[in-house]
Amino acid sequence: MIEKNKRVLLGMSGGTDSSVAAMRLLEAGYEVIGVTFRFYELNGSTEYLEDARNLAERLGIRHITYDAREIFARQIIEYFVQEYLAGRTPVPCTLCNNYLKWPLLAKIADEMGVFYIATGHYARNIRLNETVYITHAADLDKDQTFFLWGLKQDILNRMLLPMGDITKVEARAWAAEHGFRKVATKKDSIGVCFCPMDYRTFLKDWLVRNGQTSVSNSEASINDSQTTDSDKQTWSDRIRRGRFIDEKGRFIAWHEGYPFYTIGQRRGLGIHLNRPVFVKEIDSEKNEVVLASLSALEKTEMWLKDWNLVNQERTLGRADIIVKIRYRKQENHGTITITPDHLLHVQLHEPLTAVAPGQAAAFYGDGLLLGGGIIVNAR
Numbered sequence: 001m002i003e004k005n006k007r008v009l010l011g012m013s014g015g016t017d018s019s020v021a022a023m024r025l026l027e028a029g030y031e032v033i034g035v036t037f038r039f040y041e042l043n044g045s046t047e048y049l050e051d052a053r054n055l056a057e058r059l060g061i062r063h064i065t066y067d068a069r070e071i072f073a074r075q076i077i078e079y080f081v082q083e084y085l086a087g088r089t090p091v092p093c094t095l096c097n098n099y100l101k102w103p104l105l106a107k108i109a110d111e112m113g114v115f116y117i118a119t120g121h122y123a124r125n126i127r128l129n130e131t132v133y134i135t136h137a138a139d140l141d142k143d144q145t146f147f148l149w150g151l152k153q154d155i156l157n158r159m160l161l162p163m164g165d166i167t168k169v170e171a172r173a174w175a176a177e178h179g180f181r182k183v184a185t186k187k188d189s190i191g192v193c194f195c196p197m198d199y200r201t202f203l204k205d206w207l208v209r210n211g212q213t214s215v216s217n218s219e220a221s222i223n224d225s226q227t228t229d230s231d232k233q234t235w236s237d238r239i240r241r242g243r244f245i246d247e248k249g250r251f252i253a254w255h256e257g258y259p260f261y262t263i264g265q266r267r268g269l270g271i272h273l274n275r276p277v278f279v280k281e282i283d284s285e286k287n288e289v290v291l292a293s294l295s296a297l298e299k300t301e302m303w304l305k306d307w308n309l310v311n312q313e314r315t316l317g318r319a320d321i322i323v324k325i326r327y328r329k330q331e332n333h334g335t336i337t338i339t340p341d342h343l344l345h346v347q348l349h350e351p352l353t354a355v356a357p358g359q360a361a362a363f364y365g366d367g368l369l370l371g372g373g374i375i376v377n378a379r
């Protein structure tokens with residue numbers, strides 16, 4: 001058991017939030033060690049590493065880098081692509097936070113004999129009767145609790161969240177007042193870190209690049225050529241022109257390939273009808289995308305896998321649980337139970353549209369983040 005001293009390992013991305021978090025932890029009297037994970041480098045840029053290093057140097061704190069590119073590529077990027085290829089909607093940030101970022105922080109902290117771990121997430125935590133819960137940030141606009149439902153007590157017990165009590169505007173002002181102009185004026189990161197553009201462009205690039213990788217491997221070894229051909233076949237097979245159909249199976253128009261559409265999507269379908277239509281279903285086997293009116297997308301029940309509940313008593317069977325399937329403000333009410341095959345069943349009290357398999361649902365009650373899971377099915 002590591003002693004709870006005033007040492008903390010902080011994830012430093014080089015961005016405003018984790019930089020201000022470092023300053024706030026120092027001000028609170030902690031000895032801060034910064035770690036920057038190399039997850040993914042957009043266009044090969046390592047400016048974030050330099051920024052984190054420079055800041056650590058200015059603050060006089062120890063800084064290390066940790067190369068997590070391989071595991072990130074496998075666990076997050078490949079999962080992201082495979083989910084779209086399976087006709088589902090992935091949640092890479094949720095997975096990264098719950099299964100990669102926080103567990104890595106804990107692992108490295110353990111190796112260093114450091115108890116506390118921290119990030120610049122906008123969230124707070126609170127201990128109630130020996131259980132630690134995540135709660136909303138003071139800045140509700142920036143609240144990131146939605147991404148943290150999978151964390152368990154081993155992590156929650158050690159978390160410090162220095163940005164939970166301040167707003168982003170205050171964070172920028174704080175950095176500026178302390179003479180850190182670059183930190184104060186950094187742009188907010190938007191969307192998924194490895195895919196800030198439209199995911200369709202990313203998907204196309206990734207598939208082409210991975211197809212090409214196989215080709216170049218086969219050039220190195222002639223014996224590989226058969227595998228390569230079948231790989232190429234798989235990609236081109238999966239992404240090909242298909243049919244937009246209505247709920248009765250009638251042809252509406254051609255689409256570019258089912259992975260380029262998500263449930264609930266209205267824009268960018270490339271078709272013009274005299275009524276608004278939305279993606280209702282994706283059939284990856286048949287390469288068909290069902291379009292329907294918004295009301296046809298309404299669901300009142302969901303089943304979740306890979307779920308986590310911080311406290312079952314506070315969550316199960318209660319009628320006032322808030323269910324969120326989006327990071328942004330949307331919220332709904334539901335009753336949650338465990339099914340005999342160990343899924344979570346969510347009975348929604350008001351219908352929700354655009355519920356997509358693969359997405360996450362998070363639960364809140366009494367102002368606490370109570371857990372969540374990955375949507376397998378909805379009706």
Ligand SMILES: Nc1ncnc2c1ncn2[C@@H]1O[C@H](COP(=O)(O)OP(=O)(O)OP(=O)(O)O)[C@@H](O)[C@H]1O
Nearest residue numbers: 011012013015016017018035036037119120121189
């Ligand atoms: N590459 C990284 N290395 C170490 N920690 C990271 C890294 N990326 C993110 N984090 C940690 O996770 C937190 C949340 O990251 P996220 O990218 O979701 O938010 P953000 O608002 O862009 O944060 P920031 O302004 O600090 O970049 C960050 O504040 C930071 O503590």
